[in-house]
Amino acid sequence: MTTAESTQPARRRRAWGLDNPYVFLLPALLIFGTFAIYPILRSLYLSFLDYEFLRPEQMRWIGLANYAEIIRDDRVTAWPGLVLPEAPLSIWEIIFYPLLVIWLTINAPGGAFWNSLRFTLMYVPATLLLPLFLAVLIERAGRLSTLFRTLNFIPVVVSVAVVSIIWVWIYHPEYGVLNTLIRMVPGLGEGYTWLSDPKLAMPSIAAMCVWHGLGFNMLLYLVGLQRIPLELTEAARVDGATGWQAFRSITLPLLRPTIFLIGLLAAIGALKVFGQMFIMTGGGPADSTLSMVLYLYNIAFRYGRFRFGYASALAWALAAFIFAVSLVSFRLSRERA
Amino acid sequence: MAISVDRARRLANTGLLYLVLLIVSAVSILPFLWVILSSLKPYEELYSKHLTFLPHHYTFTNYLQMFAKMVGFGYYYRNSILVSVGTVVLTLFAGSLAAYALARFRFKGDQVIFLVFLGTIMVPGEVGLIGQYELLSAYHLLNTLTGLTLSYTAFNLALTIFIMRSVFAAVPQEMLDAARVDGCSWWETFWQIMVPMGASGLAAAGTLVFLNSWNEFIFALTMNNWTDEARTLPVGIQLLQGQWQHWDYGVLFSSVMLTFMPVIILFLFLQKTFMRGLTAGAVKG
Numbered sequence: 152m153t154t155a156e157s158t159q160p161a162r163r164r165r166a167w168g169l170d171n172p173y174v175f176l177l178p179a180l181l182i183f184g185t186f187a188i189y190p191i192l193r194s195l196y197l198s199f200l201d202y203e204f205l206r207p208e209q210m211r212w213i214g215l216a217n218y219a220e221i222i223r224d225d226r227v228t229a230w231p232g233l234v235l236p237e238a239p240l241s242i243w244e245i246i247f248y249p250l251l252v253i254w255l256t257i258n259a260p261g262g263a264f265w266n267s268l269r270f271t272l273m274y275v276p277a278t279l280l281l282p283l284f285l286a287v288l289i290e291r292a293g294r295l296s297t298l299f300r301t302l303n304f305i306p307v308v309v310s311v312a313v314v315s316i317i318w319v320w321i322y323h324p325e326y327g328v329l330n331t332l333i334r335m336v337p338g339l340g341e342g343y344t345w346l347s348d349p350k351l352a353m354p355s356i357a358a359m360c361v362w363h364g365l366g367f368n369m370l371l372y373l374v375g376l377q378r379i380p381l382e383l384t385e386a387a388r389v390d391g392a393t394g395w396q397a398f399r400s401i402t403l404p405l406l407r408p409t410i411f412l413i414g415l416l417a418a419i420g421a422l423k424v425f426g427q428m429f430i431m432t433g434g435g436p437a438d439s440t441l442s443m444v445l446y447l448y449n450i451a452f453r454y455g456r457f458r459f460g461y462a463s464a465l466a467w468a469l470a471a472f473i474f475a476v477s478l479v480s481f482r483l484s485r486e487r488a
Numbered sequence: 489m490a491i492s493v494d495r496a497r498r499l500a501n502t503g504l505l506y507l508v509l510l511i512v513s514a515v516s517i518l519p520f521l522w523v524i525l526s527s528l529k530p531y532e533e534l535y536s537k538h539l540t541f542l543p544h545h546y547t548f549t550n551y552l553q554m555f556a557k558m559v560g561f562g563y564y565y566r567n568s569i570l571v572s573v574g575t576v577v578l579t580l581f582a583g584s585l586a587a588y589a590l591a592r593f594r595f596k597g598d599q600v601i602f603l604v605f606l607g608t609i610m611v612p613g614e615v616g617l618i619g620q621y622e623l624l625s626a627y628h629l630l631n632t633l634t635g636l637t638l639s640y641t642a643f644n645l646a647l648t649i650f651i652m653r654s655v656f657a658a659v660p661q662e663m664l665d666a667a668r669v670d671g672c673s674w675w676e677t678f679w680q681i682m683v684p685m686g687a688s689g690l691a692a693a694g695t696l697v698f699l700n701s702w703n704e705f706i707f708a709l710t711m712n713n714w715t716d717e718a719r720t721l722p723v724g725i726q727l728l729q730g731q732w733q734h735w736d737y738g739v740l741f742s743s744v745m746l747t748f749m750p751v752i753i754l755f756l757f758l759q760k761t762f763m764r765g766l767t768a769g770a771v772k773g
Contacts, residue, residue, distance in 0.1 A: 171674075172589035172595045173589075175589035176589045176590075178585060178586070179582040179585065179649065182578075182638060182642050182645065183608075183645050183646070185642070186638050186639050186641070187616060187642035187645070187646075189619065189623065190616035190617075190618075190619030190620035190623055191611060191615050191616040191619060193616075194615055194616060194619040204621075285509075288505060289509065291505060292505065292506070302516055302517055303513055303516045304755070304763070305516060306516055306520075308751050308752060309751060310703035310705065310721075310751075311722070312705050312723070313722070313725060313744055313748045314519075315726075316725060316726070316729045316744055317519050317744065318519070320737065326534070326535060362515070367766065370766070371767060423612050425705070425706050426706065426722075429705075429709075430729065444614055444706070448617075448706070451618055452710060459621075459622070462618055463618050466618065469612070470611060470615045
């Protein structure tokens with residue numbers, strides 16, 4: 152046994168077993184292996200089975216059939232009647248096709264996968280912008296910056312469950328704060344049924360999540376901003392750049408790693424969204440807020456058949472999608488850098 | 489003259505800056521403030537068309553009612569404390585021992601083991617949900633605090649090891665050599681050098697793990713949702729909301745307020761540690 156950086160290569164071996172790196176690793180490996188690695192691999196195995204938890208005797212291997220079912224399942228992907236154009240594509244189709252896909256994603260009729268994607272597309276841009284705005288302001292607040300940082304960080308330490316319950320009440324059509332405020336402004340009408348309108352429910356939840364994550368992402372931005380040497384922006388200002396020009400051409404490019412980190416974390420978190428929907432809407436109205444994780448939870452534990460096989464396949468499909476998203480964004484950030 | 493115009497503009501800018509910051513910060517904390525104030529309002533005031541900010545009449549009936557009627561609440565509290573503290577202790581113990589081995593020793597398989605830990609940080613925990621339900625069910629650990637604690641420990645270990653490994657790697661080698669010369673075993677060096685030297689790192693990782701387990705929802709909902717004796721606060725409070733939202737928000741508010749208040753107070757006292765822990769958790773990737 153030798154230490155990593157030790158100058159003496161051969162250490163005196165101890166006769167007793169406690170003084171050994173494997174012993175130090177043992178508790179962690181035992182717990183990790185049993186309660187993290189095993190369940191993850193077990194889920195992968197289950198995803199190839201036709202398996203209902205309450206009927207273990209009917210368990211059988213069906214290969215990729217669960218994954219095929221995901222593609223056919225209208226509650227996962229209700230394909231918006233998209234017909235792929237015959238090749239070759241014209242330049243206009245190449246330009247407009249991605250826009251069309253984004254538009255369809257936002258306006259797609261439904262399905263848990265589209266819902267999760269739609270939620271992500273609402274959540275991530277706002278989470279990239281608003282905390283940056285806040286962080287830049289806080290950096291300039293001088294002595295009071297600590298106070299503002301603390302105040303805005305408070306929601307971060309409160310659980311999703313509690314925040315969701317509070318916002319159910321904020322969004323309450325009759326006694327809720329939001330509608331009360333709307334009613335106070337003349338001409339805005341009686342307010343909205345935020346969580347029971349299929350068009351409004353998802354944006355309402357997304358707005359709440361942006362609020363909830365504001366302080367955390369502000370902190371990440373502040374850490375990123377602190378890494379940028381003050382002299383750089385000051386030199387630019389001396390050379391006659393306006394504050395905005397200095398921000399755009401110096402701060403923003405140097406902030407790219409932070410922006411990437413926040414965007415990726417936000418996207419991963421958004422694709423896994425569950426508790427907010429479970430508590431606030433239960434996936435409704437009309438499945439409009441049924442997220443992927445909520446759907447797989449329902450398949451496994453709510454709909455009565457305890458279809459562990461299919462639910463595992465849903466979980467692994469989502470994980471694969473998240474992995475693909477991370478991989479692609481890593482590639483993109485490499486190329487840009 | 490030019491100077492005073494310049495000064496006036498700067499003053500106006502600063503004023504605007506503080507105004508915007510004040511509004512944003514108000515939006516961040518008003519919901520919580522509102523819950524606290526509402527929990528002190530009588531029933532009629534909560535359900536009037538004219539919403540009030542400050543209560544017209546202060547009352548503690550909501551709290552008294554809550555303690556009288558919400559029998560499970562005490563259990564939720566106890567369970568959340570036990571599971572979170574248990575997870576923090578177990579994770580820090582197992583995690584920092586492993587981090588010590590990975591940071592300070594070369595041995596067969598060290599790279600592989602570290603990569604396995606690192607790799608699972610990327611895997612969303614939800615993937616293990618069903619496998620874990622089966623596992624806990626097979627060993628009669630469903631609806632037990634032990635089961636939930638072990639599950640939380642497993643999913644917080646990788647992150648803790650990752651954080652603590654870099655903390656321990658930064659401890660100067662001379663200190664270890666000196667301890668060895670004094671006749672300390674590696675086990676003793678861990679407790680006498682590593683733990684004190686890595687104290688602030690341990691505290692940061694500890695708050696991160698604590699917050700993760702205190703706020704965790706989907707695993708608690710899946711594993712510990714049969715009896716009040718097993719539920720944690722997030723699951724319990726969600727259940728209370730389902731039961732109470734239709735007929736008494738006041739009682740619900742008082743329980744919500746008691747759920748978030750301890751964590752917020754803890755955060756206000758340990759701000760630096762919280763923020764360090766949470767950013768360390770984020771920069772993991």
